Amino acid sequence: MMREFESKDGVMMIGGKSAVEIAEEFGTPVYVIDEARVRENYRNIYGAFSRFMDTKIHYACKANTNLALLRILEQEGSGIDAVSIGEVKTCLKAGFTPDRIMYTGVNVSNQELKEVADLGVMINLDSVSEMERLAEIAPQHEISFRITPGVGSGHSAKVITGSKGAKFGIPLDEVINTYARAKDLGFKIKGIHAHIGSGGQVVEPFMDMMEVLINLVNEIKELGIDLDFIDMGGGIGVPYRPQEEEMDVGELAMNLTDMIQEETDIKTIILEPGRYIVCDAVVLLTGVNDVKDAGIKKYVGCDAGFNTLIRPAMYDSYHHVALANKFGKACTQKYDVVGPICESGDYLAHDRVLPEPVEGDIVAVYNAGAYGFSMSSNYNSRPLCREVLVNDGKAELVREAETVEEMWRHQIIPERLA
Numbered sequence: 423m424m425r426e427f428e429s430k431d432g433v434m435m436i437g438g439k440s441a442v443e444i445a446e447e448f449g450t451p452v453y454v455i456d457e458a459r460v461r462e463n464y465r466n467i468y469g470a471f472s473r474f475m476d477t478k479i480h481y482a483c484k485a486n487t488n489l490a491l492l493r494i495l496e497q498e499g500s501g502i503d504a505v506s507i508g509e510v511k512t513c514l515k516a517g518f519t520p521d522r523i524m525y526t527g528v529n530v531s532n533q534e535l536k537e538v539a540d541l542g543v544m545i546n547l548d549s550v551s552e553m554e555r556l557a558e559i560a561p562q563h564e565i566s567f568r569i570t571p572g573v574g575s576g577h578s579a580k581v582i583t584g585s586k587g588a589k590f591g592i593p594l595d596e597v598i599n600t601y602a603r604a605k606d607l608g609f610k611i612k613g614i615h616a617h618i619g620s621g622g623q624v625v626e627p628f629m630d631m632m633e634v635l636i637n638l639v640n641e642i643k644e645l646g647i648d649l650d651f652i653d654m655g656g657g658i659g660v661p662y663r664p665q666e667e668e669m670d671v672g673e674l675a676m677n678l679t680d681m682i683q684e685e686t687d688i689k690t691i692i693l694e695p696g697r698y699i700v701c702d703a704v705v706l707l708t709g710v711n712d713v714k715d716a717g718i719k720k721y722v723g724c725d726a727g728f729n730t731l732i733r734p735a736m737y738d739s740y741h742h743v744a745l746a747n748k749f750g751k752a753c754t755q756k757y758d759v760v761g762p763i764c765e766s767g768d769y770l771a772h773d774r775v776l777p778e779p780v781e782g783d784i785v786a787v788y789n790a791g792a793y794g795f796s797m798s799s800n801y802n803s804r805p806l807c808r809e810v811l812v813n814d815g816k817a818e819l820v821r822e823a824e825t826v827e828e829m830w831r832h833q834i835i836p837e838r839l840a
């Protein structure tokens with residue numbers, strides 16, 4: 423079920439702190455990170471798998487790279503799935519040692535490969551080209567391969583990654599030759615990886631992917647290569663709608679680890695959850711600037727639009743919304759919750775029944791922790807917003823709002839135009 427929040431005197435509470443107070447103290451829009459929930463989600467997913475076999479969680483930090491959040495996960499003992507040198511360096515800055523980071527790039531440059539290899543971070547190779555290029559740069563490096571399992575799953579066609587013919591990974595019929603070649607090249611070959619897609623809500627595609635990986639592990643063994651780990655990628659979905667069922671991660675863990683232990687000698691399973699760990703641990707609070715009755719539609723005009731949270735506009739994703747200062751009040755009519763961006767595609771929520779909104783109300787957008795801030799932009803020259811961490815009823819600013827001046831800092835006006 424979607425996460426519910428406590429209500430106190432008609433006000434939404436996040437991490438023991440009033441959402442209205444947070445909005446007043448820090449301003450809106452603001453992403454509010456609930457520390458306790460991050461820790462709980464991490465412990466849930468780690469616990470589900472580690473009951474059965476040696477487990478490493480590599481948090482997919484593309485979901486949210488806030489440094490304070492990364493510190494929390496570093497303390498919890500998490501590892502990292504990083505997709506770029508920027509993510510690698512951000513996680514090093516947050517205190518992760520290189521051996522806890524795995525780099526899975528796609529279509530990356532030699533320059534970037536060299537930087538990652540020089541930092542001592544394991545590289546999960548996405549193509550034969552990348553392998554040949556890395557062999558020139560760091561021939562003894564620790565590697566694994568991302569393979570294309572031919573199985574895809576996800577909340578939108580835009581985030582399915584594992585289907586046959588996908589942009590990602592080594593095509594199935596080339597996997598064995600590629601491992602043989604990697605052995606000849608002298609790499610330290612550690613494992614095998616696949617990722618089916620993001621936001622899947624059913625167990626079966628993960629099992630289908632695991633079957634593919636297991637068969638490959640056993641074929642690769644015949645080449646004289648004993649792998650240490652299977653990395654099942656990320657993609658575990660979470661409920662975004664009030665009554666939506668959640669995936670049973672206990673069942674998922676039991677089924678997958680059973681298959682591995684019965685059919686292979688693999689000792690370690692790695693998983694790369696992004697959304698599962700951070701999604702429901704963050705609420706976006708956005709202030710109501712404007713309320714409009716357009717006849718056939720009513721609008722709640724907020725200070726956050728798709729510059730702040732792009733998922734509804736980009737994937738038609740559903741995010742639950744509530745009025746944080748009229749929490750639990752009776753709902754009266756349907757509204758579209760929209761933002762300050764000059765495009766009609768700029769919306770946060772369509773056709774939601776809400777208590778009657780007025781200017782100054784605070785809209786809470788649920789499940790904003792995964793791919794919320796990390797996909798936000800400066801479109802319409804709006805500065806990136808603040809982030810606040812709450813814990814035990816206390817709120818701390820963990821990212822200041824960007825300023826308009828800061829948005830100009832990399833631009834150059836040629837002298838002749840000055």
Ligand code: LLP
Nearest residue numbers: 482617620621656657658694695696697793
């Ligand atoms: N591992 C790999 C190799 C991935 O490509 C991804 C996500 C993950 C792990 C983490 O997946 P998660 O557990 O978070 O589902 N922007 C989209 C999601 C894109 C996901 C890309 N890859 C969204 O807002 O839904």
